[in-house]
Amino acid sequence: MTLTNKKTYDLVIVGAGASGFTAAYQASKNGLSVLLVEKGRHTGGSGDWVEGIFAVGSDMQKAKNVKLTKDDVLNEELDYSHFEADTNSWKQYIDHSAEMITWLRDLGVKYVDVQGLGSGNVTWHLMQGNGKQAIHTALEPQAKKVGTEIITSVAVKALHQDAHGTITGVTLESEADHHTETITTRAVILATGGYLNNQKLIDQDTNYNAHQLIPVNSGKNTGDGLNLAWGIGAQKYRMGMAMLFGGYVKDPTKPAYLYRTSDMNGAVTQQSLLWVNENGNRFTNEEVVDNFAHAGNALFTQNRVFSILDQGAIDHLANTGLYKPMGTYFTEKKTLDELKPEIDQALAEKLPFIHKADSIAELAQALDMPDLVTTIARYNQLCETGEDTDYHKQAKFMVGVDQGPYYAFELGVGAFCTMGGLKVDLDNRVLDTNGQVIAGLYAAGNDAAGMLVGDTYGPNMPGTEGGYAFYSGRHSANTVTDYVHSHQTVTN
Template sequence: MSSTVSSTGSGVASVTFDVIVVGSGAGALLAAIRAADQGLKPLVIEKTSLIGGTSALSGGGIWIPCNHDQARAGVQDSLEDAFRYVRTCARGEASDDRVLAYVETARVMADYLRQIGVAYRCMPLYADYYPTLPGARPGGRTMDPVDFNAAKLGPQALEQVRPTNPGQLIFGRMNINAFDARTMLAKEPRANWVLAKIMLRYFVDYPWRLKSRRDRRLTGGQALMAGLFHAARQRNIPIWTDTSLQSLIVDGARVAGVVVRRGGADGREQREERLSARRAVILAAGGFERNQAMREQYLPQPTDQGWTATPPGANTGDAIQAGAAVGGALHLMGLTWGVPTLLVPKEEKYRPMFVERSMPGCMVVNARGERFLNESGPYPEFQQAMFANHAATGGAIPAWIVFDADFRAKYPIGPLMPSAAVPDAKVRKSWWDQVVWKGETLAELAGRIGVDAQGLAASAARMSEFARTGKDLDFDRGGNVFDRYYGDVNVHPNPNLAPIAKGPFYAMKLWPGDIGTKGGLLTDREARVLDSGGQVIPGLYCVGNNSASVMGPAYPGAGSTLGPAMTFAYRAIAEICGQPMALERTDLLESAA
């Protein structure tokens, strides 16, 4: 179908599409691509000048139970176990039928990604985040995107995709996928060969480097979003950047379009436009983590939009507020996808710390010098533990990750490469006492960071004893398969524990950051927005962090944001086309009742 133009009473042109998608992350582009494949005319609007949203900054993983690649990897899974696991994680904060819709449809969506040229492979050793819960698996449900060749897009189109976090690049230049990252961080026998191969491939690709500063080999969220952008371009889907949602248009009881403001970039004059949607508006514009007022209204205190690891200027809750203005109910607004973050000068946003804290020879302490969590645990629990301990002690925001000279020599952390590669003398001078603090003794370090010296010394001594025995008696660090995934395979008896005993000693300041909020508009299993009475608002759909998470307060596994975003986008288009996807295993709902 082609778009049509009609005149409104105000004299402002009104452009009509079948489906208008607000946002340009994974859920948004998947919805637009699927709509085009179903014969609809979609439009994507994006408030910033770049495409990809937070999805482009992510690891690109998707959590897909019973996925098409598990058999190849020798992974056994079942729909029954997946439903039970997610239902347990959700703790009643997501309806059972919505949980079932997700675990049934996720594998269908993942296979569709493969069909449109966005290939994924399962990670057989990457465990669910709560491996002791019923229905959990020790690996195989998280999928990582296959590397994408940026030449398919070309240098000019690639520049339209939001670049990744500096922390996800080797030496600030080379992309790395999740498999290679694990090999290198865990110091598996082939780690040096993997690093050498990545560097050799990059440096011999001289013709591409003359065209673009960005690596031709795209991985993680870059591979996902470049692949989706490529698929959208193949279908000639219009994507309007620098176009912000102002409000939703309601015709009777139905959402029938959007009011947007276009322009403003490169000195262009802003103008307001009314856009009509024949079939639906899909909100997929992320959460509200960059809106300080909304954070203060809904989130635990203290809170600061600066701590988040998502793009500045994006995810300000506009679409959530627009949906609420037409009657949409809000749910889970007090929750985030938490992760500890740290400030690196001159970077546009705080860096998330996902995996380095799992390596042996470090610990996290509060102002008393006391450990208060399992450093290797899931990152949302890490953030929640910071809030809980701060409420009890007043000293966990910020917290400090402390490590010794052995750790510093072996492992990267934050922006620091191992001292074996970049010794202290070559670390940027501006980073000292801003990113990293140093003391020749633990007592000196404690004085520099304002932490109780006796408490810090006692915690280090206790951690060193745990390393000797292999058992963390306080928080059981390294006691499950998830913790051990990013441990050092050469360290025994526990790959997550090593002494903190050799000076000099170092510390970094951690904040209770996030990679997005998880509360938003309440939706049903077809991603239709519901009002406060549980009734569908016709014509309005919502996916991703724009909506309240199907995972409730939990984070079942890596990819629990992107997986549902794209899965419910897929289901939404089916419903919009008049072909809603029926639930297959309603017996599971009956048994759960």
């Protein structure tokens, strides 16, 4: 039994997530024969969790009278990245961003709102049902309708080139029995989602401590596309940037995604309450959570981090209200109704990240934090005066820690994805180590998104990576179409 229906295709796309399905639909609609290859049993990947996408000048923004120009965005993004981001890539993306909102809507994607995130601009076009619905109720059925062939549980193991370095085919391998086949193709789009789940690459090519990093994604983003491209001479570019999102309860016993929408995780990471390090010392203004990427950077300055709550804060969050509004999963929340049951369950299971004590001294002893008692005394004093002269947090978030029992929640640093690995031109063509095009090889989504960033993701323009996944998928499909039509068509 063969892995594919045919032996030749105009285009092979590696990875069936947001960028892969967008590319597949557009290329098939353009008349190309397209094979979409997914190594997992299920399609969608980390794209299923995209909450919303970036745009400037959309009809939704105009309806809300959002005063944000293309020049505003470009200048802010270049400044934010210290001009490590590519100016022309950003200009191109910005110019087509509003068009993508309409294009996806026409395919069946529904939006619920456009808003900012934390202190960010109002660029986040939230999708009903997140990326999961956009992919599986809009793009996937539409791609099938226009002729895309989709195979799962199959990996692309090698890219093939002719004597001139032009892409000519790929080797496929069944994940079930490791049976291999080679097919011919005119072009390949790599859309494999980056390398967040490849600890070796994280250790080798980033400054992050992989033991503190908590990937909250599909678990399949192991750098497959990057390794395929590097293996034929592609340039390794803009490695080292993960989309951090601040603290995340550190529980090695359970899949990380289970805590993504939990009230407990929201309480200890998004309410700007007290954070301390492994010695029990405060180390930052906890309002840094308003830019979740900055929060992740701040947490990585410490070896271990704990969020300290007393019973008074827990009662307030559960019964009275939030200290501050939170992100998409909590936008309708007025109180954290499940906070107490979730804490009780975690304690009952003796999960390693949570600690409870009747006194601060007891908590300090249990966690071997020599400075915690002094830190709490100082913090409570600042709360009473209403002025944080140490880190200048606003008075409304200076909530005293003085009502037992007391709780410490160990935090890791959450991350959604990496951005970067391959250098691409404005046609999303992959470049070699000399900056020359590898004919027939393209990259989209996270594999190519290093063109947009410096060392830190920008929640100041929320939705940029999710939006780029869809945009670059469509754009690369159109440029592949031009490439295929300008060369001899692959014989079917």
